[in-house]
Amino acid sequence: MDIEFLVKVIGVYVATLCFAILINVPPRALNLGGLVGVASYLVYLTYNSIFGGYVGGNVFGAFTIGILGMLAARYKKMPIIVFNIPALVPLVPGGQAYEVMKYIATGNTHLAFVYLMQVAMIAGALAIGFLLAELAIQLFFHVTHLFKSFVS
Amino acid sequence: MFGKNQLDPDSRFRNYSDLVIKTCMLAGKIMIENGSEMTRVNDTIKRIARNAGMPNLKTYITITGIMISVNDNSETQITEIDKRAxxxxxxxxxxxxxxxxxxxxTTLEQFYQELQHVSDLDTYFPYWMKILSAAILSGSIEVVFRGDYSVFFITCVIGMLGWIIFDYLNRIVKVEFINEFTAAISIGMLAMLARKLGLGSGVDNMIIGGVMPLVxxxxxxxxxxDLMSGNLVSGPARAMEAIMGACALGFGVALALKWFG
Structure with a gap:
C-alpha cells in the first residue's frame, strides 16, 4: 500500500470529522460519519482507477453515502442528515468550482465554461447517486414486505 | 349550567388540539431553522399528530413558514421562519x-415544555475546537483534492482565519451572503500574501482548501x-440559496484574484 493513498484516506476521515464539528453534529455520531465518508471516498477512488472519468465515481460515491447513511441512522437512531452531509464533503466539486471563478476573473471564458460544465455534471451525478440509493432502499423494503406477507 | 372552574367539553377539546398544533409547529420550526429537509419535517409533524391522536392534521410546510390545521372547527395557525442556520x-x-x-x-405537555428549551441548547464543542476543526478541514481537504503537502500548514492558517472572519460577521451583520463574500476576499488576499512572503507557491491550492469550511x-x-422528494416550492428556494452562497464565495475569490493576482 503506498503512502500517498493512506494519507488521502486519513485526510478524508479527518476532513469529514472536522466538517461535522463545524455544523455541530452530536459527538456520538462523529466516528460513524467519518467512516461513511471514508467508505464513499474509497468507492469513488476504486471506480476512478478502473473506469476513469469524473461522473460515474461521484454517482457511486453518493450511492454509498445514501445506503450507509441510512444504515448508520437506523443503528444510532438519529436523523440521516447527520451522516449524509459531512460524508459529502470529499466529493463536493470544490476544485472545479474554483477553476470556474479563476478563469472568469482572468477573462478566459472558454475554460471557465468547460469547468462550469464539470461542476454541473458532478452536482447532477451526486443527486443521481442519492436518488439511486433512495430507490434501492425503498425497493428493498417493498420486497421484504412482500416476502413477509407471502410467508405468513 | 357549568361551574366556574369546570370547562365545557368542547373548549377542553379545543385546548388539547391547540396544544397539538403548537407542539407540531414548534418542532417543525426548529427543524427547518436548523437545516432539516422538508420530507423529514413533514414526517415528524405527521408522526407527532398521529401519536397525539389526531391523524387527520393537515400541514403546509415551506422554507419560510408553516401552516397547520386540525380537521375540525378549531382554527388554523401559521408560523414564520426567518432565520436559517x-x-x-x-x-x-x-x-x-x-x-x-x-x-x-412523555406526555404532550412535557414534550411541548422540553421543545421550548431545545432552541437554547448550546453547541457541543467549545469555540477553540471549532476554529481548530476549520483549520484542519482546510488543510486536509487541500491534501485530498490537490496532494500538495508543502502548503498544508499555511492552508490551515488561511482556512482558520477565513472561518473566524465568517463566523464573527455572521454574529454582528444580519445581511445574508455578505459574510461569505467578505471571508472569500480575505482568503484570497491571505493566499496572495502568503505567496509574496514566500510561504508557499500554490495559491490555487491554498484558496481551495481555505474556502472549504464555507462551502x-x-x-x-x-x-x-427536497427536489427529489417532489417539493417544488422549497427545493428551488433552497437551491437558489445554495447558488447565491456559492456565487458570493466565488465572486469574493475572483475579486481577490483580480486585484492582487
Whole structure:
C-alpha cells in the first residue's frame, strides 16, 4: 500500500470529522460519519482507477453515502442528515468550482465554461447517486414486505 | 349550567388540539431553522399528530413558514421562519423527543415544555475546537483534492482565519451572503500574501482548501433532497440559496484574484 493513498484516506476521515464539528453534529455520531465518508471516498477512488472519468465515481460515491447513511441512522437512531452531509464533503466539486471563478476573473471564458460544465455534471451525478440509493432502499423494503406477507 | 372552574367539553377539546398544533409547529420550526429537509419535517409533524391522536392534521410546510390545521372547527395557525442556520444538534434533539413521545415515555405537555428549551441548547464543542476543526478541514481537504503537502500548514492558517472572519460577521451583520463574500476576499488576499512572503507557491491550492469550511454543502444536499422528494416550492428556494452562497464565495475569490493576482 503506498503512502500517498493512506494519507488521502486519513485526510478524508479527518476532513469529514472536522466538517461535522463545524455544523455541530452530536459527538456520538462523529466516528460513524467519518467512516461513511471514508467508505464513499474509497468507492469513488476504486471506480476512478478502473473506469476513469469524473461522473460515474461521484454517482457511486453518493450511492454509498445514501445506503450507509441510512444504515448508520437506523443503528444510532438519529436523523440521516447527520451522516449524509459531512460524508459529502470529499466529493463536493470544490476544485472545479474554483477553476470556474479563476478563469472568469482572468477573462478566459472558454475554460471557465468547460469547468462550469464539470461542476454541473458532478452536482447532477451526486443527486443521481442519492436518488439511486433512495430507490434501492425503498425497493428493498417493498420486497421484504412482500416476502413477509407471502410467508405468513 | 357549568361551574366556574369546570370547562365545557368542547373548549377542553379545543385546548388539547391547540396544544397539538403548537407542539407540531414548534418542532417543525426548529427543524427547518436548523437545516432539516422538508420530507423529514413533514414526517415528524405527521408522526407527532398521529401519536397525539389526531391523524387527520393537515400541514403546509415551506422554507419560510408553516401552516397547520386540525380537521375540525378549531382554527388554523401559521408560523414564520426567518432565520436559517445549521445546527444538527437541535434536529437530533427534536428527533429524540419525538421518538420518546412515540414510545409514550412523555406526555404532550412535557414534550411541548422540553421543545421550548431545545432552541437554547448550546453547541457541543467549545469555540477553540471549532476554529481548530476549520483549520484542519482546510488543510486536509487541500491534501485530498490537490496532494500538495508543502502548503498544508499555511492552508490551515488561511482556512482558520477565513472561518473566524465568517463566523464573527455572521454574529454582528444580519445581511445574508455578505459574510461569505467578505471571508472569500480575505482568503484570497491571505493566499496572495502568503505567496509574496514566500510561504508557499500554490495559491490555487491554498484558496481551495481555505474556502472549504464555507462551502454551502448542507444547502446543496438539502436542495437536492427536497427536489427529489417532489417539493417544488422549497427545493428551488433552497437551491437558489445554495447558488447565491456559492456565487458570493466565488465572486469574493475572483475579486481577490483580480486585484492582487
Amino acid at each position: 445549521f445546527d444538527l444538534r437541535k434536529i437530533t434533539a427534536v428527533n429524540d423527543l419525538s421518538r420518546r413521545f412515540a414510545e409514550h415515555k 454551502p454543502g448542507v444547502q446543496i444536499t438539502n436542495a437536492v433532497r
